[in-house]
Amino acid sequence: xxxxxxxxxxxxxxxxxxxxxxxxxxxxxxxxxxxxxxxxxxxxxxxxxxxxxxxxxxxxxxxxxxxxxxxxxxxxxxxxxxxxxxxxxxxxxxxxxxxxxxxxxxxxxxxxxxxxxxxxxxxxxxxxxxxxxxxxxxxxx
Amino acid sequence: xxxxxxxxxxxxxxxxxxxxxxxxxxxxxxxxxxxxxxxxxxxxxxxxxxxxxxxxxxxxxxxxxxxxxxxxxxxxxxxxxxxxxxxxxxxxxxxxxxxxxxxxxxxxxxxxxxxxxxxxxxxxxxxxxxxxxxxxxxxxxxxxxxxxxxxxxxxxxxxxxxxxxxxxxxxxxxxxxxxxxxxxxxxxxxxxxxxxxxxxxxxxxxxxxxxxxxxxxxxxxxxxxxxxxxxxxxxxxxxxxxxxxxxxxxxxxxxxxxxxxxx
Numbered sequence: 001x002x003x004x005x006x007x008x009x010x011x012x013x014x015x016x017x018x019x020x021x022x023x024x025x026x027x028x029x030x031x032x033x034x035x036x037x038x039x040x041x042x043x044x045x046x047x048x049x050x051x052x053x054x055x056x057x058x059x060x061x062x063x064x065x066x067x068x069x070x071x072x073x074x075x076x077x078x079x080x081x082x083x084x085x086x087x088x089x090x091x092x093x094x095x096x097x098x099x100x101x102x103x104x105x106x107x108x109x110x111x112x113x114x115x116x117x118x119x120x121x122x123x124x125x126x127x128x129x130x131x132x133x134x135x136x137x138x139x140x141x
Numbered sequence: 142x143x144x145x146x147x148x149x150x151x152x153x154x155x156x157x158x159x160x161x162x163x164x165x166x167x168x169x170x171x172x173x174x175x176x177x178x179x180x181x182x183x184x185x186x187x188x189x190x191x192x193x194x195x196x197x198x199x200x201x202x203x204x205x206x207x208x209x210x211x212x213x214x215x216x217x218x219x220x221x222x223x224x225x226x227x228x229x230x231x232x233x234x235x236x237x238x239x240x241x242x243x244x245x246x247x248x249x250x251x252x253x254x255x256x257x258x259x260x261x262x263x264x265x266x267x268x269x270x271x272x273x274x275x276x277x278x279x280x281x282x283x284x285x286x287x288x289x290x291x292x293x294x295x296x297x298x299x300x301x302x303x304x305x306x307x308x309x310x311x312x313x314x315x316x317x318x319x320x321x322x323x324x325x326x327x328x329x330x331x332x333x334x335x336x337x338x339x340x341x342x343x344x345x346x347x348x349x350x351x352x353x354x355x356x357x358x359x360x361x362x363x364x365x366x367x368x369x370x371x372x373x374x375x376x377x378x379x380x381x382x383x384x385x386x387x388x389x390x391x392x393x394x395x396x397x398x399x400x401x402x403x404x
Binding site: 035 | 291292294295297298299301333334336
């Protein structure tokens with residue numbers, strides 16, 4: 001499918017002037033193109049995308065979603081302003097502590113093997129649940 | 142114009158002083174002019190480990206406060222032609238020197254030496270900031286333990302902030318059998334978190350304790366595996382490509398294990 005830059009056959013996305021702008025959450029998003037090391041802290045009003053790891057001892061706090069394209073081993077707090085719809089995505093979700101809005105959770109005690117596939121953490125029915133992240137028709141809404 | 146290398150770790154007790162002494166001795170044995178600086182003011186150890194403590198007259202604080210020139214304070218290690226030590230002060234603390242003074246000192250010293258190795262104290266405060274002030278490169282020492290690796294990660298972050306980019310890693314006190322049984326972090330586990338280049342791996346070795354108590358450096362001991370590891374690291378520092386030591390148990394017991402088929 002060729003993209004016609006003259007404007008006639010552009011794929012149209014909601015909210016990009018091509019359809020009804022949907023009510024999306026705060027669009028402020030930053031990209032961090034490195035790994036966060038122990039002791040480093042990132043606070044942001046909006047969404048955060050990290051192209052790297054979040055090492056143990058590092059922390060990311062965002063009012064929106066947090067996406068880690070790497071290993072998430074530190075502390076994250078998504079929806080820090082109270083948004084329970086916020087989510088945390090990671091290639092390898094292994095946080096020491098995970099917080100969404102006003103919910104705190106951690107990995108269960110004892111030895112366990114972490115999943116090697118991308119996962120997403122979000123609040124369902126008042127509890128933080130972790131699901132395998134899929135794209136496509138079966139994508140979680 | 143010499144290279145100033147700081148040996149740091151964050152965590153205490155992982156082997157910075159031992160590593161500094163052995164790398165210094167190793168480089169000097171290989172023909173380089175080396176100056177070791179003990180930056181651990183108040184808790185000095187490098188002089189003890191090298192067996193030079195009863196020859197100290199002047200120290201680092203004397204030099205930075207102008208009481209004497211650095212040449213007067215340097216102690217020549219009589220076992221080597223080209224190894225010198227600038228000891229720390231024991232009766233002061235880390236506020237006695239500033240990062241600016243350390244940087245000026247390193248600039249003055251580096252002209253006379255091929256390598257200046259700075260033994261950094263544990264921690265992330267004034268002592269650390271003093272030690273890294275004059276450095277060109279950093280070597281981070283860690284042991285294969287969770288707490289040491291956490292602290293090393295913190296230190297690497299702080300080094301990167303101070304523009305000491307691409308520090309090199311030494312993993313000390315490695316116990317190969319424990320790694321094989323899954324009881325100890327492997328080198329891969331460590332590098333996955335720290336993500337810096339590996340300079341060398343030093344195996345756990347009783348000879349280190351014995352040598353330290355005698356004021357000798359294990360790098361001179363041809364029968365010691367840790368000595369061999371330090372010798373390899375010295376060659377890598379000088380630019381040679383040396384393969385990592387095989388830490389498999391090469392003793393008789395190990396050979397029997399392998400013949401029987403036990404791993």
